[in-house]
Amino acid sequence: MIEAVLFDLDGTLLDREKSLIAFVSHQYDRLAPKLSSISKEHYVSRFVDLDKNGYVWKDVVYEQLIKEFQLTACTVKELLDDYMLNFKHCCIPFQHLHAMLEELTQRNIKLAMITNGYGQFQLDNIQALGIEHYFDVILISEWEGVKKPNSDIFNRALAKLQVSAAHSMFVGDHAINDIEAAQNVGMLAVWKRNDASPSYKADYIIDELSEIPMLMQQLVICQK
Template structure:
């Protein structure tokens, strides 16, 4: 019987593609005095391409953009804009709040495991207004390990006080899901 559901965040609860698109379009407008020599569509497309679905940290993305487009801002300035503003563009997937509410109403424990930087990810979780739905939230930077390392999954299970056999993990990327092998005691 399932007693807990553990979620990934980006691409699972947060519609990351829509969030990034909203953010980068507004960043262009905020920084337009420094970016007007680049077509907006070109800037947006290249950022999204370099970002690689969030698998490239933004300091590298901005360094590359500065180099390619001769932007007269530092990567630190552009990164700071990202860190301060992204949370204002977080878009939940449709029916996120009602889904979490319904799972809690069924008596299920809820957990979240997300890779990323601690405060940045927590700000984005809070921007969606979902933090209080979760019994456990593990953010890789603060845990010192990240998916797909089995230890972060085991840590979540331990904090939720459930076995792997009694839980589900829901994420958007098969690489970041650890195919945990159940112990003989958990199989029975």
């Protein structure tokens, strides 16, 4: 029986692609006088390309943008500080996020989140989504000193939940950091389908967050 569901954040609960596009678009608008040498469309599309789904940190992205577009009116630090301060205002959840978490909570399922990234930055984004109160445990790699796919961070979350891996499910979008890593500690792994990181080894595959409660119900029926 599944007693706990653990989640990734970016690409799983947070629609990072839409959020990033919204942020970069707003950043261009705020700093337009300093970026007017390039079009908004070009700035946004190039940022998204360089970002590599979040796996290239933004100082590197901004360094490349400044170099490519020969920007002289702004610095990497200025752009990075703006990102750190304002991204939280552009966080867009995937559909059915709150309804799904509410239903799992009502079923007395323990909830946890494990996300790689900078501590305060990720916590700001979680709070912007309005979901912090649903979770019994939230682990962010910077503050934990270990990140996915290292098994330690998964085992740490399970220990805090006081639930065994065999009675837990992890939901994520990344084939290695989420799916393989969760399976390596003995958890069921649910892949939220995306094109960036295909996973054919997941125990289950979903397209929408609303499928999670239904999946859990199916597991209960199968175990009877």
